[in-house]
Amino acid sequence: MRNIFVEELIQKPIEEQEIEIVERKGIGHPDSISDGIAESVSRGLCNAYLDHFGGVLHHNTDEVQITAGESSPEFGGGDIIKPMDILLTGRGVPEYEGKKIGIDRIAIGAAKEYLKESLINLDVETCTVVECKIGHGSGDLVDVFKREGMPASNDTSFGVGFAPFSETESMVMAIEELLNSKSFKKKYPQVGEDIKVMGLRDRDQITLTVAVAMISKYVDGVESYLNTKEELNDIVTELALKHTSREVKTYINTGDDPSCDTEKGYYLTVTGTSAEMGDDGSVGRGNRANGLITPNRPMSMEATSGKNPINHVGKIYNLLSNQMANDIVKEVEGINQVNIMILSQIGAPIDQPKAASAQLILEKGYEMGKVQKEVQGVMDTWLADINKITEMLIKGKVRTF
Numbered sequence: 001m002r003n004i005f006v007e008e009l010i011q012k013p014i015e016e017q018e019i020e021i022v023e024r025k026g027i028g029h030p031d032s033i034s035d036g037i038a039e040s041v042s043r044g045l046c047n048a049y050l051d052h053f054g055g056v057l058h059h060n061t062d063e064v065q066i067t068a069g070e071s072s073p074e075f076g077g078g079d080i081i082k083p084m085d086i087l088l089t090g091r092g093v094p095e096y097e098g099k100k101i102g103i104d105r106i107a108i109g110a111a112k113e114y115l116k117e118s119l120i121n122l123d124v125e126t127c128t129v130v131e132c133k134i135g136h137g138s139g140d141l142v143d144v145f146k147r148e149g150m151p152a153s154n155d156t157s158f159g160v161g162f163a164p165f166s167e168t169e170s171m172v173m174a175i176e177e178l179l180n181s182k183s184f185k186k187k188y189p190q191v192g193e194d195i196k197v198m199g200l201r202d203r204d205q206i207t208l209t210v211a212v213a214m215i216s217k218y219v220d221g222v223e224s225y226l227n228t229k230e231e232l233n234d235i236v237t238e239l240a241l242k243h244t245s246r247e248v249k250t251y252i253n254t255g256d257d258p259s260c261d262t263e264k265g266y267y268l269t270v271t272g273t274s275a276e277m278g279d280d281g282s283v284g285r286g287n288r289a290n291g292l293i294t295p296n297r298p299m300s301m302e303a304t305s306g307k308n309p310i311n312h313v314g315k316i317y318n319l320l321s322n323q324m325a326n327d328i329v330k331e332v333e334g335i336n337q338v339n340i341m342i343l344s345q346i347g348a349p350i351d352q353p354k355a356a357s358a359q360l361i362l363e364k365g366y367e368m369g370k371v372q373k374e375v376q377g378v379m380d381t382w383l384a385d386i387n388k389i390t391e392m393l394i395k396g397k398v399r400t401f
Contacts, residue, residue: 028193
């Protein structure tokens with residue numbers, strides 16, 4: 001028997017609360033770049049370990065730090081003056097049973113590959129300096145990963161999740177994903193990847209404040225820049241209205257100085273990210289495991305990206321909580337809203353948490369007695385199959401930010 005608890009949550013559903021704030025930092029934000037690199041390095045090491053040793057060895061690569069460079073964007077052009085510095089740290093096992101692998105080389109290669117894939121206007125070789133300082137962990141830790149049966153929790157920690165997304169949460173996520181989609185970039189090459197979407201719902205009015213880094217070589221002047229802003233405003237508003245019947249107001253790059261007739265007054269970048277010109281980045285300082293920052297909801301401060309996917313419950317439980325929550329809403333009738341919290345105890349099997357809690361807000365006409373066992377069943381099924389999270393992570397089939 002697992003320690004699964006289901007209770008009713010006496011609280012206004014999110015859509016009935018007067019104020020709701022939702023944020024997403026896009027894939028080109030320095031914090032998101034750090035998250036993406038950290039997870040790519042972990043995945044690269046996982047696959048290398050599997051290829052060479054038949055199993056994933058101990059590692060954590062969740063300490064990526066980006067120190068911003070310096071650039072000089074100009075309408076129709078611009079240059080990188082100083083490359084951004086990217087520092088990879090953490091721990092990994094470079095040798096097992098007398099056989100060595102180049103974890104530094106693997107890590108640097110994974111980081112650069114991620115940058116090339118995510119920031120299409122960034123010349124990785126000339127505009128970044130990637131340095132690896134991943135410490136070499138003990139081969140003895142391999143035993144934790146190679147032992148038979150369920151992995152043991154590496155820490156006493158917790159993960160949280162919730163479902164379903166509110167209208168504001170859904171639109172904030174959809175807006176960033178659209179603006180950073182490959183198809184959108186083909187149509188609007190001047191739109192960089194450093195996009196931050198902030199949503200405020202004040203009763204029945206939603207205000208969207210969107211920061212979009214423009215790529216200077218594709219913008220030939222103030223008029224071109226302002227025309228793009230106007231188009232983006234219409235696109236964002238139209239998409240938002242597909243998620244709500246509430247009033248929506250959209251604002252793009254509100255820090256611009258419309259009285260300025262030079263590039264100094266506008267949000268221009270050479271590569272599409274502010275990391276080129278003054279904004280640093282760190283793992284875990286941005287989106288939570290579900291891709292959003294949601295102060296109206298339960299959140300964990302744990303950095304999910306880069307932690308090992310075998311027994312690091314700070315990673316696994318955050319992802320598991322969201323999977324559980326989404327399945328509960330889909331499979332159990334009468335659930336208006338669910339919050340999931342899962343607590344580990346160091347040394348215990350990861351499928352046997354100290355507590356796995358579901359807090360439910362029910363639809364009118366439903367009672368706890370009718371849904372409790374079904375909710376417990378969904379949670380128990382996921383815990384029994386918890387290694388599925390590991391498989392999804394190694395294959396890159398689940399987001400961590």
